[in-house]
Amino acid sequence: MSGAKLTSDIERPGGGAAADRASQSHASPQAPHSRPRLSVIVPLFNEQESIRPLYAAIVQAVGDIGCTFEMVFVDDGSSDDTVRIATQIARLDSRLRIVKFRQNYGQTPAMAAGIEYACGEVLVTMDGDLQNDPADIRLLLEQIEAGFDIVVGWRHDRQDKLISRKIPSRIANWLIGKVTGVPIRDNGCSLKAFRGELIKRIPLYSEMHRFIPAMASIAGPRVAEIKVRHHARRYGQSKYGLSRIYKVLLDLMVIKTVATFASRPLRWFGLLALPLFLLSLLALFQTLTGVLIRHGGISLPIAGAGIIFLASAIILLCSGALAELIYSRGDIRDQEFFRLTQDTRPRRQSE
Amino acid sequence: MKQPGQTAAKLVSIIVPIGARRAQDIKALYDGYKSGVAGIGMPFEFIFVLDCVRCEVQQALEELLREGENFTIVRLTRHFGEAAALMAGFEHASGQLIVTLPAYDQVEPADIGKLVAALDDSDMVVGHRWPRYGNPIDRARRAAFHGLVNFVTRSRFSDLGCGARAMRRQVFEEIDLYGDQHRFMAILATRLGFRVREVALRQSPRDRLVRSYRPREYAHYVLDLFSIFFLVRFTKKPLRFFGMLGVATFSLGVLLIAYLSVERLFFGEPLADRPALLLAALLVVLGMQVFALGLLGELIIFTHARGMKDYRVEKVIQYSGIDATAAEDSDPAPGATSGRNTDIRQAPPAAIA
Numbered sequence: 001m002s003g004a005k006l007t008s009d010i011e012r013p014g015g016g017a018a019a020d021r022a023s024q025s026h027a028s029p030q031a032p033h034s035r036p037r038l039s040v041i042v043p044l045f046n047e048q049e050s051i052r053p054l055y056a057a058i059v060q061a062v063g064d065i066g067c068t069f070e071m072v073f074v075d076d077g078s079s080d081d082t083v084r085i086a087t088q089i090a091r092l093d094s095r096l097r098i099v100k101f102r103q104n105y106g107q108t109p110a111m112a113a114g115i116e117y118a119c120g121e122v123l124v125t126m127d128g129d130l131q132n133d134p135a136d137i138r139l140l141l142e143q144i145e146a147g148f149d150i151v152v153g154w155r156h157d158r159q160d161k162l163i164s165r166k167i168p169s170r171i172a173n174w175l176i177g178k179v180t181g182v183p184i185r186d187n188g189c190s191l192k193a194f195r196g197e198l199i200k201r202i203p204l205y206s207e208m209h210r211f212i213p214a215m216a217s218i219a220g221p222r223v224a225e226i227k228v229r230h231h232a233r234r235y236g237q238s239k240y241g242l243s244r245i246y247k248v249l250l251d252l253m254v255i256k257t258v259a260t261f262a263s264r265p266l267r268w269f270g271l272l273a274l275p276l277f278l279l280s281l282l283a284l285f286q287t288l289t290g291v292l293i294r295h296g297g298i299s300l301p302i303a304g305a306g307i308i309f310l311a312s313a314i315i316l317l318c319s320g321a322l323a324e325l326i327y328s329r330g331d332i333r334d335q336e337f338f339r340l341t342q343d344t345r346p347r348r349q350s351e
Numbered sequence: 352m353k354q355p356g357q358t359a360a361k362l363v364s365i366i367v368p369i370g371a372r373r374a375q376d377i378k379a380l381y382d383g384y385k386s387g388v389a390g391i392g393m394p395f396e397f398i399f400v401l402d403c404v405r406c407e408v409q410q411a412l413e414e415l416l417r418e419g420e421n422f423t424i425v426r427l428t429r430h431f432g433e434a435a436a437l438m439a440g441f442e443h444a445s446g447q448l449i450v451t452l453p454a455y456d457q458v459e460p461a462d463i464g465k466l467v468a469a470l471d472d473s474d475m476v477v478g479h480r481w482p483r484y485g486n487p488i489d490r491a492r493r494a495a496f497h498g499l500v501n502f503v504t505r506s507r508f509s510d511l512g513c514g515a516r517a518m519r520r521q522v523f524e525e526i527d528l529y530g531d532q533h534r535f536m537a538i539l540a541t542r543l544g545f546r547v548r549e550v551a552l553r554q555s556p557r558d559r560l561v562r563s564y565r566p567r568e569y570a571h572y573v574l575d576l577f578s579i580f581f582l583v584r585f586t587k588k589p590l591r592f593f594g595m596l597g598v599a600t601f602s603l604g605v606l607l608i609a610y611l612s613v614e615r616l617f618f619g620e621p622l623a624d625r626p627a628l629l630l631a632a633l634l635v636v637l638g639m640q641v642f643a644l645g646l647l648g649e650l651i652i653f654t655h656a657r658g659m660k661d662y663r664v665e666k667v668i669q670y671s672g673i674d675a676t677a678a679e680d681s682d683p684a685p686g687a688t689s690g691r692n693t694d695i696r697q698a699p700p701a702a703i704a
Contacts, residue, residue, distance in 0.1 A: 077544075083668075086668075087668055090668055090669060090670050091670050092670075093670075094669065094670055094671045096669065097667060097668070097669040098667065098668040098669070099664055099667050100664065100665045100666050100667070100668065101544070101662055101663065101664060101665060102543070102544025102545070102663045102664070102665040103544040103663075105544075105661060105662040105663075106661075108661065109660075109661040109662035110662070112661060112662070113662050113664060117664075117667065203653060203656030203657055204656070205587060205652065205656045205659070205661050250588075250590065250591055250594065253590065253594070254588070254590050254649050257590075257646055257649065258649055258650060258653045261646065261650065265650065269643075299623070300622070300623040300624075300628075301622045301623060301628060304628065304629065304632055305632070308632045308633075308635065308636055311636050312635075312636050312639050315636070315639060315640050315643060316639070316643060319643040319644075319646070319647060322647055323646070323647055323650050326647065326650050326651050326654060327650065327654055329654070330650075330651075330653075330654020330655055331654060331655065331657060331658065
């Protein structure tokens, strides 16, 4: 298995001879602690029937590509034989790493753990239920090698129920695209590839696995979308239903606000406060002139509105200041994100 | 995790936080606990944490030390609360199993062994005083509190006030207690993915006296309930809570204003002397404020998300040192598992600079 040959073909935009030279010194891809080219991350939850065919399919598909790879199976607290079967496979294949959760946490934490425990240069995530085809990994990898940071699969002939799965998904994707400005046709497809450095920096929590590209958009990545195959479910039950729409909407709102506000919270809160402040000035001015110049009575609604607008503006400004404080104490900054996606030659992993 | 049945050689650390409420005769308490723990048949160490100002217990304990007893005293500089006392005690504990015991007679010391024995197939065991004494009012109060807590946190515990708990060291290492959270330790441990069990312990006769609860303590109960509610349900998604509340308040205010405006414009109803206007305006401001709070919370989570893990990894399994070509077999027979070249690691996550 000669991974070195293939990794040398990889060119980032602006990559060149230096990268090639560097990769030639990248001598033994099979050394125990060398960094594999590709990590395949699969969250598993009660997939005891799928796991062997899945493993076989991945090994076959990625073996055909011919680069070094590892697999990270994240067991999301399965109650069936998933872990036992996976351990049997792992005993024979040192490229398989199993991350076992203490209990069931959900798909986003499973993805996040997989990303954290994977150490490949390119991370590919896929579903554990065999609905994604590992043969498509090659296509994703090609796009990454063409210089994209994130490649998402698009299940263009989706094998799911129309009413309960496809139509809500269509609506959700349209909405996500509109709101986040990342027009992806199929956010729900788990088959995605990322540059490792980028995705490891993106905070993933709550139920953000559907929004990884949107969440990653704070880093301004180059996103590609390609058609992938989609198979009908062979084993087990579908684990997600209609109830998620409400959560999707809220998460969407969170991402939008966080991504918008995060870098300059005071400015955004200030912008919100400004019109309120102007309105309050207007109303208070009207009231004051009414009292002082025209010697008329106070118009209670107008004076009240003025006071309320003023109060709201002050609250927003204070919130903005607090947000600024939080942001300055936090560990997520814009600067590191642009460093992740700016156009520089990737440094080769040294031995 | 740990193999059951290997507990025999383990050191048990017993932490006794001594706060405002404590036994009159600390020596009798210690003797009782000591004989109870000795009954387990494992080596043990006692750690007393003095969480009180100028407490006379210290003299009694030092007296015991002079008599040749062997235990650690940790003295806090002021009253920090039981949760802090437990954490301080843990810093000095070296056992693989940690037992916390209350500073007054709650349970029969002879039953401590039951707690430790139950650790064989769980990570944490909490005591549950049974049969329980008390008048009907006490019972109703307890039932109401536990019912609410269990409803809110979707758990099933029946005696959160019991200070007798046993757990593996790891539980204490991962849990982060502050304030009055010792009461909810079992719930928090469950949230971290530990297996928590409840074990019935006999109530000590001295715990049976009738207590009078002042209103202040009821207030504490309610506040505790609120904090655990928020901690368990919304810490990761503040906007779901604040946002809902804020949007509801805001839209109520807007609707009210719209209604008043319509009345003013089309029916000539004067606005100025209507208290409803004031209410509507306040609702609007309140709604905005609550929503802004939710956004701030969300921003806190976002900026710290990398440090806060949503999940707890039990173990990482990866076998090394096997020829990679032999592993091409995609469907290994179960019989191939006989070579127990196990290399199960508690691997740290891959660190990428």
